[in-house]
Amino acid sequence: MRGVRRVTLLILLFCALAGAALLLPRLPEPWNPFAPIDLAGPTGPLTRHKLRGLARDPAACFAALAAAGIQATPLPDAEAGADCPLRATTRLPGPLDPARPLVTCPMAAAWTIYQRQVLDPAAQTHLGTGIARVRHLGTLSCRNVRGGTRRSEHASANAIDIAALRLDDGREVSVLRDWGRDTPAAAFLRDARDGACRIFAAVLGPERDAAHADHFHLDLGRWTACR
Template sequence: MRALRWWVGSVTIAAIVLAMVLLLFAAVRGRPQDLPWTPLDLGQPIGLMTGRKLAGLTDDFPKCRALLDKAGVRYTVLAPVKYGTCSYADGVRFTPGGSRRTPYSPADLGTSCPVAAALSVWEWNVVQPAARRLLGSPVVAIEHFGSYNCRRIDRSNTWSEHATADAIDIAGFRLASGKRVAISANWKGNGPEATFLHEVRNGACRLFSTTLSPEYNAAHRDHLHLDQATRGEFGWRACR
């Protein structure tokens, strides 16, 4: 019994110390999203816990929509898809205007609400700042290969996150200068285009449960796979 009390006391003290460290860290950086107990706000700078909180939206469509509304993101709700494993009931499609200014091509993107929320934060905090700093021009369109796709992961029996619209494949970016930066053509090298692509990949790793790039395998040689699987909320995350 004494050993149990010692263990419980030690864990309690460690938790208090950790909470104090997190509070101090968040106060110094001025980023409330560093703290696990603060409400998610898509308009705030990315913090240590932003990615976990975004993954937690997978089972709460009303909350996800409320966060998009608060952030000024314009969207329409998609009709639910019911097709066995390939089903979803939290789909949204970006519409023009609002706080998001970057369209997706082809067509404006339809995907799950948690992916849409993460994409919005990614655009504001990662993509546009990196494009202006490294390429001298803002992004005017993000090209993609789609979100919902009733299929399994390549050469496996495991269903892809695309089967529930919880993933998107990003192919490239078009700039206001007229330049196109594509994963397939610009990933390798030391130039500003490659640096930009690697930076937006690294930024996505902070927001999505899974981020896969050409460094993962040949199947991803021409796109970034970004998904917001539920498992990401509980600690399993991949960044390659």
């Protein structure tokens, strides 16, 4: 009897493995853990995991950017200070102010998805216009997290702080002025924050604390947060 049960279990295990082997290659990229990330395709449950994983494979990261039509040149490894290593960094192209900030390749990949699939559609939905320029407060700063003892993701350019978005029609939506109000601009900002949480690891804004009253902090570090 025990032998029959063992054979049955083995058959079931074989069927499960064969099913997975047949099914996995057919899964769309965001659901398939073995498919390289497609920055131009739809996002899914594995998108954030894959973006963070790109830190271990810079060649795959820059290939993903190139495949999405983003020209990003790899910069040589460097140190921004004590315990502030810059690895697989690049200059983030796109309509940013200040222009071309230094970021890790995975952050550039995440930003590509964020701008195309979250920011621009949310601006169209709530404000009826596109985004002309993103005003940020910086990416690189060799320091610890505020009030903490571990290094900030900014210490390795693995983060960006977004302060405001200038729209194609000339208006500007600012996190400090527009967050939490009963306006289309506030609804846009809320979608921008919620959408960021599906792509980046830690997303911190005005709901987090006073230190984030005037910006969204987006990073691809080990810790996850969405506030």
